[in-house]
Amino acid sequence: xxxxxxxxxxxxxxxxxxxxxxxxxxxxxxxxxxxxxxxxxxxxxxxxxxxxxxxxxxxxxxxxxxxxxxxxxxxxxxxxxxxxxxxxxxxxxxxxxxxxxxxxxxxxxxxxxxxxxxxxxxxxxxxxxxxxxxxxxxxxxxxxxxxxxxxxxxxxxxxxxxxxxxxxxxxxxxxxxxxxxxxx
Ligand SMILES: CC(C)(COP(=O)(O)OP(=O)(O)OC[C@H]1O[C@@H](n2cnc3c(N)ncnc32)[C@H](O)[C@@H]1OP(=O)(O)O)[C@@H](O)C(=O)NCCC(=O)NCCS
Numbered sequence: 001x002x003x004x005x006x007x008x009x010x011x012x013x014x015x016x017x018x019x020x021x022x023x024x025x026x027x028x029x030x031x032x033x034x035x036x037x038x039x040x041x042x043x044x045x046x047x048x049x050x051x052x053x054x055x056x057x058x059x060x061x062x063x064x065x066x067x068x069x070x071x072x073x074x075x076x077x078x079x080x081x082x083x084x085x086x087x088x089x090x091x092x093x094x095x096x097x098x099x100x101x102x103x104x105x106x107x108x109x110x111x112x113x114x115x116x117x118x119x120x121x122x123x124x125x126x127x128x129x130x131x132x133x134x135x136x137x138x139x140x141x142x143x144x145x146x147x148x149x150x151x152x153x154x155x156x157x158x159x160x161x162x163x164x165x166x167x168x169x170x171x172x173x174x175x176x177x178x179x180x181x182x183x184x
Contacts, residue, residue, distance in 0.1 A: 001064070001071050003126045010113040016082065018122050020065065021072040026057035028081050029074075032107070039108040041167060042143040064088075069100060069130040073122060075115045082110050085119040087127060087135065098133035104146075111145070120153045128182040135182065140165055141174040155180045 005019040021029065030052060037047040052060075064070045064086075075083040083106035090101055102123060106115045127135055137155070139146050155178040164175030 001067055001069055001126065001130055003071060003073060003122060006122065008118045010115065012113055014077065016115055016118065017076040018118060019074055019076070021061045021074050021084070023058040023061050025074060025081070026054040026061060029084065030054065030057055032081050032084065033105075036105040036107070042140045042146065043105065046168070069127065069132055071123060071126060073119055075106070075119055077110060077115065082107050083115050083119060085123055087123055100127060100132050100135055102135050102137045116149050117153065120149070124153065124180060124182065133181070133183050135180045137178050138175045139178060141176065147176070150178050153180065
């Protein structure tokens with residue numbers, strides 16, 4: 001799905017561009033994912049596990065662009081990649097085609113400016129327009145910043161998986177499941 005580009009004014013008064021990813025973003029996105037994985041313990045990957053190449057990422061962007069309801073949305077701040085959010089189907093089966101799974105990451109130095117909020121708001125609006133009925137996600141226990149943002153955007157907790165992540169330092173994290181209804 002291609003989302004119409006939008007300019008937002010953030011809390012610091014500067015503008016941020018939200019747009020759908022293009023194939024030419026592949027290299028920047030991969031570098032960003034490696035950086036983000038190093039900046040937060042609450043993402044699923046460690047930096048050394050991000051092994052996709054530009055060809056693979058480009059093909060993913062192309063597939064998502066042509067999808068009726070999946071999205072790869074980029075935030076640009078000062079002309080550089082500041083964050084991104086994805087929505088993807090776990091399966092294309094008809095029984096679950098009203099649901100989509102969301103992921104989001106913003107560069108640490110830019111946290112708290114409202115970029116995450118704008119990405120999620122755009123995803124909510126575009127997903128609803130695309131006929132979806134609910135956005136779902138998982139958030140590791142302890143990720144209070146993300147959890148509070150999701151709650152502020154209308155997500156509610158639907159479950160908890162103990163023992164969901166085991167960090168290299170031995171820390172064990174549970175995972176909350178959350179959902180945002182789009183039909184109300
Ligand atoms: C979670 C994340 C996407 C939020 O992005 P962001 O651009 O900082 O989000 P925003 O600035 O729009 O909103 C931040 C919200 O966090 C909350 N928040 C801010 N500071 C906080 C703090 N110290 N503790 C808890 N919550 C806090 C507030 O609800 C705030 O919203 P508000 O200021 O509008 O009330 C970003 O922190 C991130 O990429 N984290 C690492 C990766 C990650 O955890 N991704 C989600 C995996 S489930």
